[in-house]
Amino acid sequence: MSTAEVTAPAALPNSLARAAVHSFVHTTGAWVASQLEACTRCGICAQACHFYEATGNPEFAPVWKVELLRRAYEQRFTVGGKLKLALGVEKRISDADIEHWSTIVYEACTLCNKCAMVCPMGIQLGPLIHDVREAMAEAGVVPADLLVAVRKQEELGSPLGVTDDAWADRIEWIADEWEVEIPIDVKGAETLVAFTSIELMKFPENIVAIAKILNAAGEKWTISSPGREVVNFGVFEGNPDRVKLFMGRLFDAARALGVKRLVVTECGHAYDLLRWTAHNMAEVPCAVTHIVAVIDELMRSGRIKLRAGAFDEGGTLTFHDACKIQRRGGHIQEPRDILKVLAPTAFKELALNREASMCCGGGGGVIAIKEADALRHKVFELKIRQMEEVGATRVAMTCANCRLQFTESLQHFGSPIKAVGLAHMVAEALSEEE
Numbered sequence: 001m002s003t004a005e006v007t008a009p010a011a012l013p014n015s016l017a018r019a020a021v022h023s024f025v026h027t028t029g030a031w032v033a034s035q036l037e038a039c040t041r042c043g044i045c046a047q048a049c050h051f052y053e054a055t056g057n058p059e060f061a062p063v064w065k066v067e068l069l070r071r072a073y074e075q076r077f078t079v080g081g082k083l084k085l086a087l088g089v090e091k092r093i094s095d096a097d098i099e100h101w102s103t104i105v106y107e108a109c110t111l112c113n114k115c116a117m118v119c120p121m122g123i124q125l126g127p128l129i130h131d132v133r134e135a136m137a138e139a140g141v142v143p144a145d146l147l148v149a150v151r152k153q154e155e156l157g158s159p160l161g162v163t164d165d166a167w168a169d170r171i172e173w174i175a176d177e178w179e180v181e182i183p184i185d186v187k188g189a190e191t192l193v194a195f196t197s198i199e200l201m202k203f204p205e206n207i208v209a210i211a212k213i214l215n216a217a218g219e220k221w222t223i224s225s226p227g228r229e230v231v232n233f234g235v236f237e238g239n240p241d242r243v244k245l246f247m248g249r250l251f252d253a254a255r256a257l258g259v260k261r262l263v264v265t266e267c268g269h270a271y272d273l274l275r276w277t278a279h280n281m282a283e284v285p286c287a288v289t290h291i292v293a294v295i296d297e298l299m300r301s302g303r304i305k306l307r308a309g310a311f312d313e314g315g316t317l318t319f320h321d322a323c324k325i326q327r328r329g330g331h332i333q334e335p336r337d338i339l340k341v342l343a344p345t346a347f348k349e350l351a352l353n354r355e356a357s358m359c360c361g362g363g364g365g366v367i368a369i370k371e372a373d374a375l376r377h378k379v380f381e382l383k384i385r386q387m388e389e390v391g392a393t394r395v396a397m398t399c400a401n402c403r404l405q406f407t408e409s410l411q412h413f414g415s416p417i418k419a420v421g422l423a424h425m426v427a428e429a430l431s432e433e434e
């Protein structure tokens, strides 16, 4: 058989571009058009983006990340865009453009939406960049590493490839090793807790901590084997069908168990999706909240008691606000109220804090893409500088994905600063006293 006979036919020229433009056009309605029309090209959003700040690369400016969406909109729907094409001022979107922007929107954007905060026109750049990712997914130019994780979640139920049996073994091991009760598939429980694979495999002590806190409070809670993964790689990919599939597993589990609320543990994008976006995509069967809100509520109501000042020793402790749990999720005050009890003297805010906090640089699926490692580390240098400015020896947080980025990047730079989970600190400070 000749080589010619076995070679797959070459892709039609600009077939990637056609698929992406189809998605852009499909996406563009009044809302997207009004956002694009409102942009004055002032460039202010650039300074808010940690990728631009860390590198000075103009292609990482948020407004440039939505450039293809703008071009598709103008060339298809506006007289000015058609004229620019006719006069040769602008070109049609090509396959090369699609491949190039795939790198920009997947490797150099965490979908943190900080840029929207500074835009004088209030343009929601994060969701627009997510629309660009959807077009990239449609064109089939999702980074290979991200796609592997997506497929693992689809086929095995976990982006890290944890099978049903491996999950059950791991939970059993965690319960035995730390001697903590972890209820599984309990019908009639009030609270369904959904963990991330990151917690399961990298930070098992977080599962132990949350179990200890809920048990100490006497909460009727459970985890679910069919609804065991809270992370949603469909969001990172930009594939609405997969978003619904992964979300559906959780909601079906909540329905089957009859719980009153779903508690998202430490995943920012999952919280954003399940707490807010889900309502426009599916029927949400129960209340959705974040574990930091639950812990705060248990502390306030006296259902758990904490040793005041338990973390005051050990140098300055600071807090990293996660984009999707604090800025987008609104859980800004709860961690501070908890830290006021745990470390009233040692706690010190970063200069950029609360809504203005800078993203860790590993969200939006970026940490899953090997090719993005060098850029991800470069971005994290900004975070290290911020922590060094306040003399931090420890940094607390409420997102396991952030914690993975902090832990790995601090190690990469040989920094002595320690990243700690807030739930873990709370569990350590649980007091037996009534």
Ligand code: SF4
Pocket: 038, 039, 040, 041, 042, 043, 044, 045, 046, 062, 063, 118, 119, 120, 121, 122, 123, 125
């Ligand atoms: S800050 Fe807003 S208006 Fe200015 S370039 Fe960025 S998106 Fe456009």
Ligand code: SF4
Pocket: 048, 049, 050, 051, 060, 061, 062, 065, 108, 109, 110, 111, 112, 113, 114, 115, 116, 125, 126, 129, 359
């Ligand atoms: S969403 Fe975040 S990472 Fe993406 S362009 Fe805006 S500021 Fe940068």
